[in-house]
Amino acid sequence: MSAVTRALAAAVLLHMALCMDIPAPVHLVLSSQYFVHLLSWEKGPGSPDGVHFSVGIRTLSGTEVVVKECENVTSPLRCNLTEALSDAEETYYVNVSASLGNHTSYSHCSPFQPILNTMMEAPLLSVAVCNRTLCVSLRAPTEKLQDVYNSHRFEYRLVVSSEDGAEFEQKIEGLRTVTLEDLAPGRRYCVNVRIVNRSTPHRDPVCADVPRSTDVSDAVISVVLCCVCVCVCVFF
Numbered sequence: 001m002s003a004v005t006r007a008l009a010a011a012v013l014l015h016m017a018l019c020m021d022i023p024a025p026v027h028l029v030l031s032s033q034y035f036v037h038l039l040s041w042e043k044g045p046g047s048p049d050g051v052h053f054s055v056g057i058r059t060l061s062g063t064e065v066v067v068k069e070c071e072n073v074t075s076p077l078r079c080n081l082t083e084a085l086s087d088a089e090e091t092y093y094v095n096v097s098a099s100l101g102n103h104t105s106y107s108h109c110s111p112f113q114p115i116l117n118t119m120m121e122a123p124l125l126s127v128a129v130c131n132r133t134l135c136v137s138l139r140a141p142t143e144k145l146q147d148v149y150n151s152h153r154f155e156y157r158l159v160v161s162s163e164d165g166a167e168f169e170q171k172i173e174g175l176r177t178v179t180l181e182d183l184a185p186g187r188r189y190c191v192n193v194r195i196v197n198r199s200t201p202h203r204d205p206v207c208a209d210v211p212r213s214t215d216v217s218d219a220v221i222s223v224v225l226c227c228v229c230v231c232v233c234v235f236f
Ligand SMILES: *[C@@H]1O[C@H](CO)[C@@H](O)[C@H](O)[C@H]1NC(C)=O
Pocket: 018, 019, 102
């Protein structure tokens, strides 16, 4: 190899060493369940030793959100963003940078809006006897999420089934208590709730019995029937 070629090769290597970009992080996953947001990522293939990572967050309006625990991360490559992405309605832009010396490469997550992108569970429901029928109350799975579940974004649908297999649905806006109309006295009903347009993990329905009718007219009828029975028994 001539001196010229060697010098050229050396120059190319030097140039590569100085200007080589370090590989950007890969497999960014922002998993979000019930408003707990966890970000994880992996080193880009061929990352040199000593690379460290930082998570950058910006809101739609351009405000930066700093997460101290997620600066200069070396391992494990994850970051809990639950507090950082705490505004359910905000849109967040999240990136992860890989740095070594003064080289930095970035990867981005898709824009993230907690209220749309988190996995939600259905509201909790309780079923109680009220006014001789059943009343259903909804509440958020945790106190903190009360406002979120009450927001105009969600519509809930009760699915009410009776033991004879009949089923009907009733719409609810917000976390409210509703009275179920037209239930048959003495029958058992089971109620479940789902969030319209969202899939939620399965939960068992909550069941309750509608009280037997105790109207005066019913009581009279019972007494009369009883008398008839007694008479029938006595005379035959
Ligand atoms: C890296 O930073 C140092 C000083 O901070 C500077 O002298 C050097 O030129 C930089 N290298 C590159 C490739 O930017």
